[in-house]
Amino acid sequence: MKLIVDGIIENLQDNGGCTVYFAQILSFMQNNKIDLNYIRFKDTQGHIPLFGENTQVNFQAPKWQERWRDVNLQQVTNDTVFHSTHYRLAKQKVKTVTTVHDFTYELYRKGPAKWMHSWQKFRAIRNSHLVICVSQNTADDLMKFCPIDPSKIRVVYNGVSSDYYPLDNTEQTNEVVFIGARGWYKNFTLAVQTLKHQPDLTLSIVGGGKLSDEELQLLEATIPGRYEWLGRLTDEQLNKLYNRAHCLFYPSSYEGFGIPVIEAMRSGCPVIAVNVSSIPEVAGSAAILTQQADVASFNQAFSTLDNQQVRSDIIQEGFQQASRFSWEKCYQDTLAVYQELDAISL
Incomplete structure (x- = not known):
């Protein structure tokens, strides 16, 4: 051939x-x-x-x-x-x-x-x-x-790249990771509005190009001082972020696959996402999936993740689910x- x-x-x-x-x-x-x-x-x-x-x-x-x-x-x-x-x-x-x-x-x-x-x-x-x-x-x-x-x-x-894996002795932070494009069905505005009701958490934004003036205005009006655009990260840098983060927040209403979901799981980072398109197929039962893409549903998911036993179970199930993909x-x-x-x- x-x-x-x-x-x-x-x-x-x-x-x-x-x-x-x-x-x-x-x-x-x-x-x-x-x-x-x-x-x-x-x-x-x-x-x-x-x-x-x-x-x-x-x-x-x-x-x-x-x-x-x-x-x-x-x-x-x-x-x-x-x-x-x-x-x-x-x-x-x-x-x-x-x-x-x-x-x-x-x-x-x-x-x-x-x-x-x-x-x-x-x-x-x-x-x-x-x-x-x-x-x-x-x-x-x-x-x-x-x-x-x-x-x-x-x-x-x-x-999913083998560059994503759990690191020893990583200090946990209150960062919520939003990765990739932010337009249309990615529901970036909903993510920011959700973080307004989570005052102890910050938003770490990865990739997707520089923040637009409209996005900066939204962030400043909604969660001032609690966000950072990290730009494009290498696999090594993103793995470190996943390892220390509170969770990956992936509120997209549509994905053909959704690679960040598996990257986060492989790194030991809990995932909050929406139960639509390919997400349940890829995430299985190893993520907190909401039935709707709205602020109320997302806030309930964050409340669920506050339970340390739930968090631990989600992380362990995530390792097993991620092992299906390479x-x-x-x-x-x-x-x-x-x-x-x-x-x-x-």
């Missing part, structure tokens, strides 16, 4: 979730000396490591509107498998797999951005021989928004999809 990967994602985001996904899978592939042909475009940050004697890098200059174009492959053979990092198809006839992470555009965006994204995504899904979904919830959403033959769908869960397992399951495609005839 020869795998060709279209690396366009490196031109579309700065080390976001999709980039991490492919970086992890391809690192395992290269360590296992599987033939990889990677298409890398100029002006990328190079967040996907490429190495090894079995890896060939095909450097290309991006054309105008490159992200929407089909990919022109070279030297396609009967054992070639094609995987785009962002919903693109090949010009040539080739065995194709597409990974679908979520349906946030379809649920929360409007106008041309949504139309173009959905057109490209649905076209890739319908013309792929197999489709990987990162959770059963994403697979269910796929069948709602872009129905295909269910036999083409493979659920392969995301992993990037190595994600790689092995993805490799099985590639091998399944390799065995078919076009």
Whole structure:
């Protein structure tokens, strides 16, 4: 089998979730000396490591509107498998797999951005021989928004880095962690409003870009002096934060998977989240899940976490739940999809 990967994602985001996904899978592939042909475009940050004697890098200059174009492959053979990092198809006839992470555009965006994204995504899904979904919830959403033959769908869960683990002798703080994007369904405003009723706790905000003027006004008006934007953290820094924090507060109303939930659990950090989309699938019974995304429900969850026995039980269950997920397992399951495609005839 020869795998060709279209690396366009490196031109579309700065080390976001999709980039991490492919970086992890391809690192395992290269360590296992599987033939990889990677298409890398100029002006990328190079967040996907490429190495090894079995890896060939095909450097290309991006054309105008490159992200929407089909990919022109070279030297396609009967054992070639094609995987785009962002919903693109090949010009040539080739065995194709597409990974679908979520349906946030379809649920929360409007106008041309949504139309173009959905057109490209649905076209890739319908013309792929197999489709990987990162959770059963994403697979269910796929069948709602872009129905295909269910036999083409493979659920392969995301992993979690081994850089997240409990540290010895960590002094606990009153920090509540909010991580990632803050717009739309992420419910950042609800998180801030909830902290207003938790005067002994502070809000540590990770990633998501600098705080906007509107967000700063909200924070100053609601929890003045009890918040800090920490910027982007390394895995090591984030692990330390999880270890010392009171909890991860993840009030999102929709997630294709929700990697921070597993990161926190693996670090021994309790999780408060909402019982929607993929969250219950990923968190299991190892988190405090609210039935609604509202201040009253979240405050009740914080009150529940104040019980030290509940807190201890949640942390221990979190370790067990997190052990179900790893990037190595994600790689092995993805490799099985590639091998399944390799065995078919076009």
